[in-house]
Amino acid sequence: MTSTVLEFNSEIAGLFGKEVMERSGQNLYACYQCKRCASGCPAGEDAEYVTPDRLIRNIIMGDREKALNNLLVWKCVSCYTCGTRCPNNIHSSRITETLKKMSKESHLKPLRPKVFFFHDTFIKNSLRWGRVNELEFMGLFEIMNTLNVLKKRVVKPIIDEIINQAKFGLSMVKKKRLHPGFQASKGRHEIRRLYKKENKKWK
Amino acid sequence: MEIAYYPGCSLHSSSALYDLQTRLVLKKLGINLNEISDWNCCGATSAGKIDDFLAVIMPARNLGIADASGFPEMVIPCSACYSKTLMAQKHLENDLDLKNKINAEFSKKVTGSIKISSILEVLLANLNELTGQANKKLIGLKPVCYYGCMLTRFPYDLPVPDNVENPKGMETILKTLDANPIDWSYKTDCCGASASVNDEEMAFSLMSKIMQDALARGANCFVVTCPMCQLNMDAYQDKFCEKHGIDKRLPVFFITECVGLALGMGIKELQIDRHFIDGEGLLKELDIV
Known part of the structure; x- marks a missing residue:
């Protein structure tokens, strides 16, 4: 012992x-x-x-x-x-x-990549336009996700995810909960400027 | 009465019905909403996970616009936007250095003067007007009032206008409209929020527990104030119920829908037909519409 x-x-x-x-x-x-x-x-x-x-x-x-x-x-x-x-x-x-x-x-891989991609894409989208455009945001999030899964050289989860999200997207369209419209705020320039001035970076 | 209004991204997209109902209902109660100009995304729960600086400056810009608008009060129906904006206001009250930096850059300056209100605070303050104008009784409606996380819990010392663990604002409103809100254990539990997209298994487990308690108590619907809770509990209900072996379904109403119905508005007018789980059947059965 x-x-x-x-x-x-x-x-x-x-x-x-x-x-x-x-x-x-x-x-x-x-x-x-x-x-x-x-x-x-x-x-x-x-x-x-x-x-x-x-x-x-x-x-x-x-x-x-x-x-x-x-x-x-x-x-x-x-x-x-x-x-x-x-x-x-x-x-x-x-x-x-x-x-x-x-x-x-510390350049560690997130233990839950989907969680990281979600929040990262959300903030990038909201800073790009000043407001979040759900279609673009969800699309980019799914792309990030797919690329990450592809690295593991497996296809089944990707197909499942695409079918799953396509079904969900369709149900959102049916209930008129998916807006094709685009929204933006000019304020994004002010926010980006202040962010840059403070030498802030998250990527 | 004229007050400022911050809808947020959700109310301009997937929960546009909530935006419409809020305007309709408050107008009927004599409250005119003035959407603040060129508002931006508040950063929601994502900003704090990516960058603390952004988590303050994003809502701060909206606070500056709201302060400059001259209105004494701003209503924010979305719980996440309400919580993030309120926290940024509190943060800047204590961090003058950051406040000065922000005010040096943004065209509209943060003074901290505007009162940020949730939809419940506004409705509760106008309860007399509401009872006076209500012409339809919500008899037979047995809702469980679901508050979620963001309305009463903050990682800051903030004066919360309701009980943190057992809020009663929604019950108060619904009782005056002759509904019979049911006491339950999950009123401030988490639905998982964005986990429904990025950690489905956990979110479905959380939502199924909320659903099971609501059913066990004999509720016939949910009433919510948060667009994220509404979308999660409504759009994913079939999925999480199937996964967790729950047969029954419950419609998920916004508080503004209940108030609108009591004020005599219809399904189409309030766009209740944009729900995933049908609420029309129950409302017809109870002779509310």
């Missing part, structure tokens, strides 16, 4: 925790693992260790790899239930949002 010792570099562990806390605005050291967040989490309830308390623990322990690879980062639906129930007012959805961005900056 061997005994195991927790090995960690306090400086690196501290820096990771500090970055997450600064960017998310959440004081993770206030967490005392009561798991009220876990009991209310709609995304984490079916899977082991995919709950906010586990994610917070990963971060406090300085385990950057485990934290960025915690499935909750991508499964979190930002419903804010954990945060409203936390006795220490920690909003874990702000943490998953922060880790999504850190994961991207």
